[in-house]
Amino acid sequence: MSGVVGYIGDKNPVEVLVAGLYRIKGHDSAGVAVVNDEGVTAVKSLGKLENLEAKLAAQPVTGHLGIGHARWATHGVPNETNAHPHFDALNEIAVVHNGIIENYQELRTSLQQEGVAFRSQTDSETLAHLIRKYYQGNLFKAVQQALRCAKGAWALGVVSRHNPDVLIVARQGSPVVVGVGDNEAFMGSDVSAIIKYTRDVVYLDHGQICEVRRDGIKVEDLDGNPVQHEVVHVDWDDSAAEKDGFPHFMLKEIHQQPEVIRNTLRGRISDDASDVNLSDINISEADIKACPRITIVACGTSWHAGMVGKYLIERFAEIPVELDLASEYRYRDPIVEKNAIVIPVSQSGETADTMEAVRLAKSQGARILAVVNTVGSSVARESNGVIYLQAGPEVSIASTKAYTTQVTAFALLTIWLARIRGTMTKDQAKDMIAELRTLPDKMQLVLNNQEPIKALAGKQKYRDAQSAFFLGRDYNYPSALEGSLKLKEVSYIHAEAYPAGELKHGPIALVTNEMPVICVAPKGNIYDKMVSNIQSIKARAGLVISIATEGDTAIQAYSDDVLYIPECYEPFSPILVALPLQLFAYYVAVNRGCDVDQPRNLAKSVIVE
Ligand code: M6R
Numbered sequence: 122m123s124g125v126v127g128y129i130g131d132k133n134p135v136e137v138l139v140a141g142l143y144r145i146k147g148h149d150s151a152g153v154a155v156v157n158d159e160g161v162t163a164v165k166s167l168g169k170l171e172n173l174e175a176k177l178a179a180q181p182v183t184g185h186l187g188i189g190h191a192r193w194a195t196h197g198v199p200n201e202t203n204a205h206p207h208f209d210a211l212n213e214i215a216v217v218h219n220g221i222i223e224n225y226q227e228l229r230t231s232l233q234q235e236g237v238a239f240r241s242q243t244d245s246e247t248l249a250h251l252i253r254k255y256y257q258g259n260l261f262k263a264v265q266q267a268l269r270c271a272k273g274a275w276a277l278g279v280v281s282r283h284n285p286d287v288l289i290v291a292r293q294g295s296p297v298v299v300g301v302g303d304n305e306a307f308m309g310s311d312v313s314a315i316i317k318y319t320r321d322v323v324y325l326d327h328g329q330i331c332e333v334r335r336d337g338i339k340v341e342d343l344d345g346n347p348v349q350h351e352v353v354h355v356d357w358d359d360s361a362a363e364k365d366g367f368p369h370f371m372l373k374e375i376h377q378q379p380e381v382i383r384n385t386l387r388g389r390i391s392d393d394a395s396d397v398n399l400s401d402i403n404i405s406e407a408d409i410k411a412c413p414r415i416t417i418v419a420c421g422t423s424w425h426a427g428m429v430g431k432y433l434i435e436r437f438a439e440i441p442v443e444l445d446l447a448s449e450y451r452y453r454d455p456i457v458e459k460n461a462i463v464i465p466v467s468q469s470g471e472t473a474d475t476m477e478a479v480r481l482a483k484s485q486g487a488r489i490l491a492v493v494n495t496v497g498s499s500v501a502r503e504s505n506g507v508i509y510l511q512a513g514p515e516v517s518i519a520s521t522k523a524y525t526t527q528v529t530a531f532a533l534l535t536i537w538l539a540r541i542r543g544t545m546t547k548d549q550a551k552d553m554i555a556e557l558r559t560l561p562d563k564m565q566l567v568l569n570n571q572e573p574i575k576a577l578a579g580k581q582k583y584r585d586a587q588s589a590f591f592l593g594r595d596y597n598y599p600s601a602l603e604g605s606l607k608l609k610e611v612s613y614i615h616a617e618a619y620p621a622g623e624l625k626h627g628p629i630a631l632v633t634n635e636m637p638v639i640c641v642a643p644k645g646n647i648y649d650k651m652v653s654n655i656q657s658i659k660a661r662a663g664l665v666i667s668i669a670t671e672g673d674t675a676i677q678a679y680s681d682d683v684l685y686i687p688e689c690y691e692p693f694s695p696i697l698v699a700l701p702l703q704l705f706a707y708y709v710a711v712n713r714g715c716d717v718d719q720p721r722n723l724a725k726s727v728i729v730e
Contacts, residue, residue, distance in 0.1 A: 123148065123219040123513075125297065126189040126314050127278040129288045129335055130305025134187030135177055137307070141189065141314035142170055144363055148191035148514075149199035149497060153177070154206040154215040157184035160282045161215045165204040186285055188278040188308070190217035193514055194496035196225070197242030207246040209253035210237060213282045214260075216252065218245035219310055220274035220295035221511065223388035228270065244273075252279060260284045261332045261339075264291060268330065269343050273387060278308050288333040292325040294383065299323045299331055299338060301352055306333045312355055313362035323350045369717045371517035371611070375703050376568055379561035381522050382696070384511035385529045386557060394558075395551040397537040402506035404462070404490050409541045411460040415440055416487070418447040418478040419466035420727065422520040422606060423527060427466045428599035429695050430492075430531030436692070437545055437553075438538035447474035450481070457485035465491050468515055468523035469726040470498025479503055492530050494523055508534060518723045519611050521703050524603060525564075525696050532557055532693060556690035560697065563687040567700040574701050577682055578708030582664060586614055586637050590628070590663075591702075592621040593641035594651055600641045600695045604702035610720050611710035621654035634662040639705070640680075641698055644670040645691030655679045668701055 124145030128137040138153045151173045152165030162182045166172040170191070190205035197203040206215040222228070225244035228251060233239065237250045251267035252260075260281045268275070274294025280287075290299055290308045300307030300315040300322050307315040312322055323338065325331055329348055332339045340348040357366055367373040389398055415434060417427035424446055431442040445455070447465070451474060457463070463482035467475045470493040479489055479500055491504035494512050501507045510526040536553055539545035545553075577583060589608060593601035598620045605618035619628055621640065632638065638658050642651040658665055659679050667680040670688050677683055684701040686694070710717050 123193045123195075124191050124310035124314060125217045125219050125276050125278050125308065126310070127187065127217075127288050127290065127308030127333070128305070129186045129286075129333060130302065131185065132305065134184055135182055137318065138187050138189035139170065139174060139177070140317055141307075141309055142173075142191045144313040145191040145310065148193050150201065150204035151189070151191045152204045152206055153182075153187055153189040154217075154280065155182045155184040155187040156280050156282055156285050157182070161208070161213060161280060163206050163208070163215060165201045165206075167199060167201055167204065186280055186288060188215060188217045188280055188288070190219070195221060195509065195511060196244045199497045203241045203243050205245060207241060207243065207249045209249045211253070214249055214253050214256065215280050216245065216249045217278045218248055219276040219297075220293070221384065221387050222247055222271050222275070223273035224271065248275075248277065256281070258283070260287060260289055261330070264289045265330055265341070265343055265345065268293070274384065276310055286334055289330065290325065290333055291330040293327055294380070297325050299325065299333055301338070304335045306335060306338065308333065311362070311365050312357065313365070316355070316357070316362040320355050321352050322355060323352055369517065369707070371519050371521060371707055371717050374515055374517050374522045375700065375707065377513070378522050378525050378700070379564045379568070381510075381512040381526055382529050382561045382564065385526045386533070387511070389533050390554055394554050395547045396540060397533045397550070397554070399508065399533065399537045402490060402508055404488060404506045406541050408460070408462065408488055409538060412440060412462045413458050413460060414443060415462050415464060416443045416445060416450070416455070416482070417464045417466060418445050418450045418475060418482070420447050420472050420474055422524045422603060423466040423468060423475070425599045425603040425606070426524050426527030426531065427464070428602070429528045429596060430464070430466070430534070432596050433531055433535040433692060434538060437535050438542050439544045440538060440542065445478075447472065447478040451477045455481075457482055457487050459486070461487045463487040463489050465489065465493070465500050465504065466527055467491070467498075467500050468494045468510075468512075468520055470495040470500040471726045472500075473727060476500055476503070492527055492534075494526070515725075517718050518720055518725050519607055519706070519717070521699070525699050528696050529557070529560070553690070556693055560689070560693060563689060563697055564700060566687050567697065571704050574684055574704045575708050577666065577684065578705055579712055582635075583637050583666070584709055584712045586635065588615040588631070588636060590632070590636060590638040591616060591618040591641070592624065592638060592654060593618070594621050594647045596692055596695050597641040597643065597698060600698045600702065601639070603699060604639055604641070604706070607703055607706035608709065610723060611706050611717050612713050612715055613721075614709065621651055624654060625657065629657070629661065632658055632661045632663040634664060636663055637666060638663045639666045639668065639702070641668045642676060643668065643686060643691065643694045643698060644673060644688065645694065652676065652679065668698055
C-alpha cells in the first residue's frame with residue numbers, strides 16, 4: 122500500500138523520511154521533498170527504496186522539514202513523474218497523498234480550464250494545484266479549503282516553501298498518525314513508520330486536519346471547528362508496529378477488509394447510487410453487447426472469486442460464463458468465439474499460468490478484461506482493460522483481502538454488464554448497490570466479535586483434526602472452496618470442499634465423529650437444501666460447524682457449533698462468509714504453532730509453472 126511520512130525538527134529530514142519509508146510494505150516508486158532556503162527540493166526514483174537512497178547519496182538535500190511517499194500505483198503507471206511528492210505549478214507547495222480522489226477528473230478539468238498544466242496522470246497532483254488555488258499565505262487554511270472540494274480518501278502531507286515551520290497533515294479514510302517528540306514532530310501512515318523516533322502519537326480521525334509544528338499541534342475539522350486531540354503512548358515493539366499491532370500480516374490484512382472494500386467501491390458508483398461506473402476500463406458498451414460468452418481464468422483463491430463472479434454474471438447479466446483454472450485453460454485448446462471476453466483474475470498480476478492463459482486468449486482474438494490488484498503488473502499490462510481491486514499490497518501468502526475485493530469487483534462488474542445488456546432495471550441496480558455499501562460495516566461487526574471464532578479454533582477436536590470438509594451450495598460453494606484452501610495452507614490440516622449436494626455421491630463415506638465439517642449455510646434460497654445436507658452429516662455423527670445468519674437459532678439443533686454472520690443479501694454473502702472462514706483457519710494455525718505468514722512450500726507469487 123502507498124504510505125506517507127513527514128518530519129519537522131533538527132534531525133536530517135532525509136534520514137527520518139527514508140527510515141519511515143522502509144517500513145511501508147510494497148511500493149513501485151518513492152520520493153521525498155525537503156523545504157530549505159532554496160525552496161522545496163524533491164528527489165524521486167522508480168523501483169526499490171535503495172534507488173532513492175542512492176540518488177539522495179549522490180545529491181544530498183538538507184533542511185528541517187520534509188515529506189516522503191512510497192507509491193503503490195492506483196492512477197497512472199509507476200514512473201518518476203507519477204511518483205510523489207507532487208507540486209503546484211510554481212514548485213512551491215508539495216504534497217504526498219495516500220488514497221483516492223474520486224472526483225479528480227472533474228477537478229482536473231476545471232483546473233485545466235483555469236490554465237493549470239498537469240505533469241502526471243495521478244489523482245493526487247490535483248490536490249497540489251487546488252491548494253495553490255486557495256493559498257493566500259496560510260497553508261492550513263488553503264489545505265482545508267481545497268479538501269472541502271475533494272471527494273474520496275486521503276492521508277495527506279503538505280509543505281510549502283513560504284511556511285518552513287509547518288507541516289500540514291489531513292485524514293479522510295486512509296489512516297495517518299502524527300508523532301510528537303521533543304521539539305520535533307513526525308507523520309506516518311502508521312505507527313511503524315515513526316516508532317524508531319517516538320512512541321507518543323495522535324491518531325487523526327476521518328475529516329480532520331492538523332497543523333504540525335515542532336512545539337505542538339492543532340487539529341480542526343474541514344469546516345474549521347477545533348477538535349480536541351489525545352496523545353497516546355504506544356508500547357508495541359518494532360515488529361508489532363510493522364503489522365499495526367497485529368501478530369501476523371494475515372490477521373492485519375483480514376482486519377483491513379472493511380476499509381479496502383470501501384476502496385474497491387470508491388469512485389465506481391454513480392452519484393445517485395443507481396449505476397456502476399466502469400467507463401475507464403477500455404471495454405465499450407458495443408463490446409459488451411456483442412459478447413457471446415465470458416471466460417474467467419485464474420488460479421487458487423482468485424479462481425474461487427472467479428466462481429462467485431460466474432454465478433453473479435450468469436444470473437444477473439444473463440451472459441454464459443465459463444470458468445477455468447488458468448493452468449488447464451492454457452493447454453486444453455479452448456474454443457474462443459468471435460467477440461468473446463476473457464477475464465483473468467489475479468492478486469499479483471504475475472501468476473505464470475494466468476499470464477499464459479491471457480496470451481493464448483489474446484492470440485485467438487478475445488478482448489481481455491483483467492481483475493487485478495497490482496497496477497502495472499504483467500497481466501494488467503497485457504490486458505485491454507483492467508478493474509483494479511484497490512486492496513493495497515497483500516503481504517501474507519494466504520490471500521484474504523484480495524479475495525473479498527475480487528468478489529466485490531465482480532459484483533460491480535455484474536451490475537455494469539446487466540445494465541448494459543438490459544437485464545437489470547435501474548431500481549434493481551440501486552438496491553444491489555445499497556446492499557454492497559452495507560458490507561464494510563457488516564464485516565466490521567464480524568471482526569469486532571471474533572472471540573467465538575477464536576474459542577472454537579482452540580477446541581481440541583478442531584485444532585487437532587486430521588482432516589476437514591467444507592460444504593456450501595450455489596454462491597457459497599466457492600466459499601467452501603476458499604475456506605478449505607485457507608485452512609490447508611496455513612494449518613496444514615488436510616481439507617476438502619464439496620458442493621453440499623455432492624456429498625452423498627461418495628465423500629460422505631469419510632464422515633466420522635472425528636471429522637469437522639464446516640457448513641456454509643446463510644439464509645437464502647438454498648438454505649433448506651443446506652439444512653437437509655447438514656442433517657445427513659449429523660446422522661453419521663459428523664462434527665458440524667455451521668456458518669449461519671444471525672438469529673437462526675434453529676440451525677443449532679443440527680450443529681455442534683455455530684458461527685454467525687450479520688443478515689445480508691444472499692448473492693453477496695460470500696464476502697461476509699469469508700471472514701469467519703479466514704479467522705477460523707488463522708486461529709487454528711496459530712494454535713498449532715504454524716508459521717502463518719510464511720507457510721511451508723508456498724510463494725506469494727507463483728511466477729513459474
Ligand atoms: O496472484 P494470484 O491471485 O494470481 O495468485 C493465485 C494463487 O497463487 C493464490 O491465490 C494462492 O492460491 C494463495 N496462496 C491462496 O491463499
